[in-house]
Structures are given as structure tokens and as C-alpha cells.
Amino acid sequence: MQRTVERMLRTSPEPPFAPADPLSACIHACVECAQACTACADACVAEHDRALDACIRLNLDCADICAATSRILSRQLDPDPGVISMTLQVCAVACDACAYECTQHGAMHPHCDVCAAACRRCLDASRALLATTVQPRRFHHH
Amino acid sequence: MQRTVERMLRTSPEPPFAPADPLSACIHACVECAQACTACADACVAEHDRALDACIRLNLDCADICAATSRILSRQLDPDPGVISMTLQVCAVACDACAYECTQHGAMHPHCDVCAAACRRCLDASRALLATTVQPRRFHHH
């Protein structure tokens, strides 16, 4: 799948809004993390263990945020630097929180272990991309 | 639709993680904004006007962010304060940027005017909810 991400970047009439390697790596990490979190939430529900409530919740939130992030990063036309920056930051926060929570249950529940690894890869990829791109942005005044 | 949002909050076994009125108002504003932005992107493509490129882009990004935000706010079980706070902040940034861009085209394209109003309502609702809830959160150390 990463080859498809890279090819889509290379064939766009717009140049990538950030260096192509960390950008394609982050898109790939986001879609992988979103899928792992969706599957981990389902597996955690199936465990019937109250100790996994926070894990289910974070999995679902992290899946939603990573899916939105992967879409936003897939667009090269006229990016808004403030939106990109904040999106990468919330992605990093969600992946960090979900990786932390999943790690608590990784020894007992191997799906949490697999998911935590995907979250950590996405956290690292988001931070790496953030480091190449962004400047803070102020609110517009209407 | 807002009545359904309120009823779902009232019937959850979990108390709302924030005061119910600004929370249900923000959920409602997010789903409204996501729909308006999706429709505005489509209408802008149909206008065949290069001046709307940035508007299409922001509409699509804002739709993705507001849709994710509406889902995250709809969950009351074990919320992570840092994830909630950052989600509301990226929602506010995206709505602010999209409202600003749509406003530039509102006189010529009435769909941009309708969309800008939805974005402003969502910006206000996000800020109002953010004011009731959140404290910053640090990264976990793995």
C-alpha cells in the first residue's frame, strides 16, 4: 500500500506540501493505525473485561482521528498550514494516549500489543512530519 | 436532530463528560458543519472557478475534522481530556479557516455563504465547549 501512496503523490499535478518521504510514511502510518484501532476496539469489546473500557474508547477516538488525518494529508492542493499542523498534533496526542493505554494490556491481550505498535509508529510519523512542516497559525478575525 | 442528540446524552449510563447543553450544541453544530462543507465542496467543484480551489480543499478537510469531532464528542465513556481538548482545538481552527475562505466567495456563491454560517456556528460551539472542559495534557513517556 505504501507504494500506492507514493505513486499518488508523484503523479499529482501539485507538488507534495511537505517532503515526500515523511509525508507518504505518515499517510501510511495513519491508515494502518486507524485500521488497527478499529479492530482493537472490536476485540476489546469481545473480551468482556471492564478494565478495557478506556482502551475501547481511545481506540475508537484514535481510529476517527487517524482516518481524518490520512485524508487531509492525502490532499496536496492549497493546504492550510494551521489546519495541517493542528491535525498532526491531535493525531500525535491520540496515538500517544492510545499507545499508552494499549500497552497496559499488551501482556494479557496480544491485540492491544499489535495496536500499541501501530499507534507508536503513527505517533513517530506524525512528529517527524510535523518537524518538517509547520508554523503556528492565528485565528482569523471575522 | 438536536433532540435526538440530547436524548442520547440523557439516556447514556455515563454522565456527559461536559455540561450537557454546550456538549449537545457542539455535537449538533459539528454534524451540521460536516454536511454543509461536504455539499459546499461539491458545489464549488461544479462552479469550475479556479478561485475556489482553496475553498474546495478547506471544505473537504473541515468536513473530515468535524465528522471525527462529532463522533468523539458523542462518546461519554472514559474520555481522555487531552484528546478531547486537542480535537476541539483542531475543529475550531478548521472551522475558522473554512469560514474565512467561504466568506470571500459568499457574495458570488450563496452556497459558500450558507457554509460559512455553519462553520461559524461550529467554531463558536467548539470554543464554548472548550471553555467548559479542558486542561492541557502532556505526552506520555513510554
Place this chain on the structure above:
Amino acid sequence: MQRTVERMLRTSPEPPFAPADPLSACIHACVECAQACTACADACVAEHDRALDACIRLNLDCADICAATSRILSRQLDPDPGVISMTLQVCAVACDACAYECTQHGAMHPHCDVCAAACRRCLDASRALLATTVQPRRFHHH
């Protein structure tokens, strides 16, 4: 929110691909149902009752399908009749299944009762829109 849906339809440069009243009603019903299902899944997890496993699963699936349907119906430019028709059919099937399952738990869990009503409204709105629009479509031969 339904007024915003209607205004976006009226201000698009493209005429609505189906009669405006059942179209806007179905978009509205889909976003309402997606939100109710997202909240009901969360509430069902919080109940810690194995009898709700199928309900959680259907809530999550139905939320994903209704969210995708609401986006697809929000676009008026060059609709593909086969995609629209199949989308409305899967929306109806998911809402029907989720309404049925939630109804089994409605007496004990009022969130399931509220959610079942939203699913039934969306089922009815999908069928009503399907009746106005669609013809089957064959697979293309590549």
C-alpha cells in the same frame, strides 16, 4: 440542521439529483442516525452486558454506513445511479438490522429505544428516496 441541508441543496449550481424533499429528509435522517448509533455503541459498552454485543457491532456498522450515505447524498454533481441505488440499499439494510436489534433492548436500555427510532426514521427515508430515483446498474466490463 435540516434547514441548512435544504439551503445547501437550493444554492448548489447543480439541480438535486432526486426530488429535493425526500433527498434532504434522507440526508438529515442519515446524519441523525449516524450520531445516535455512535452514542448508542458507547452507551452499550458502558452497560457491561454481553447481551448487547450484537447491538454494539450493529451500531458501529450502521454509523459508518449512514455517515458515508449522508456524504454521498450531499453531492449533486454527476451522480452514478448504480452507486446511489446500492448505497441507499445498504443504508436501509443496516438501519433495519440495527433498529431490530436495538428494539430487543429498548425496554431495558432507553438509549437503545432512542437509537431504534432514529434507525427506523432513516430506514423509511432511505426507502422513500430509493422509490423516487433508481434503476439497477450492471457491472462495467473492463
Place this chain on the structure above:
Amino acid sequence: MQRTVERMLRTSPEPPFAPADPLSACIHACVECAQACTACADACVAEHDRALDACIRLNLDCADICAATSRILSRQLDPDPGVISMTLQVCAVACDACAYECTQHGAMHPHCDVCAAACRRCLDASRALLATTVQPRRFHHH
């Protein structure tokens, strides 16, 4: 990413609802296709070519459907056969239509060529999974 999909399937407390190989292949093909379609819609907007209107529209619809399909297939707990079957069918119809449309522009726009290939892989994967699983399902009578 496919290894993560496979690991999540293997570590779930629930057995996969369909044979693991075509199931993981279809999940992977759906996330790849959703990403390619999102990027292709953006690239097509940037081409400023009216002949791509239908392609933009199908890309956006196909991205929404494949994203929803990837989530639904990622859940193993208590699947509803009718929902699964209809979801795979709408996924196949959307991928087929989008592959066909993108192919018309593939010679001139290489991003359409890359996207058409991803759509065809997802079409094939959906049909292959559909062949292993499903029986039609009737509407419930409330």
C-alpha cells in the same frame, strides 16, 4: 500494513467471520483504494478540467464507501450477514464505476491510472470475499 491487518485478525478473541486470507486482503485493498481515491479527487480538482467532474465525484463516493467497508470488515464480533453482504456489494459497485471512469483518463492523467488499478484490486478483493461468505438477507418485520 497487510501484516498488521493479519496480526489483528489472528489476535482477536473472535475467529474471523470469513476465511482469513481473502478477508485481510479485502481490508487491505479497501484502505488502499480509499486513500488512492481521496488523493485522485484532489489531483483531479487541481487539473482544472471539466472532463474530470464525474471522476472527482466517483473518487469521493468510492473513498467514503471503501473507508466504511474497511471498518466494517475489521470487526469480527457478531457480524450481520446481510449488512456484510450488501456492504461488499456496494463496495464492488463503487470500485467498478470508479475504475471505469478513471480508466477513461488514465492515458492523460497518470494519477487516474494509479487510482484505477487500486479500484480494480479492491473490486476483485470484494468479489473474492463475497464469494466466500454470504447469503442474502430479508428485511425484518417490525
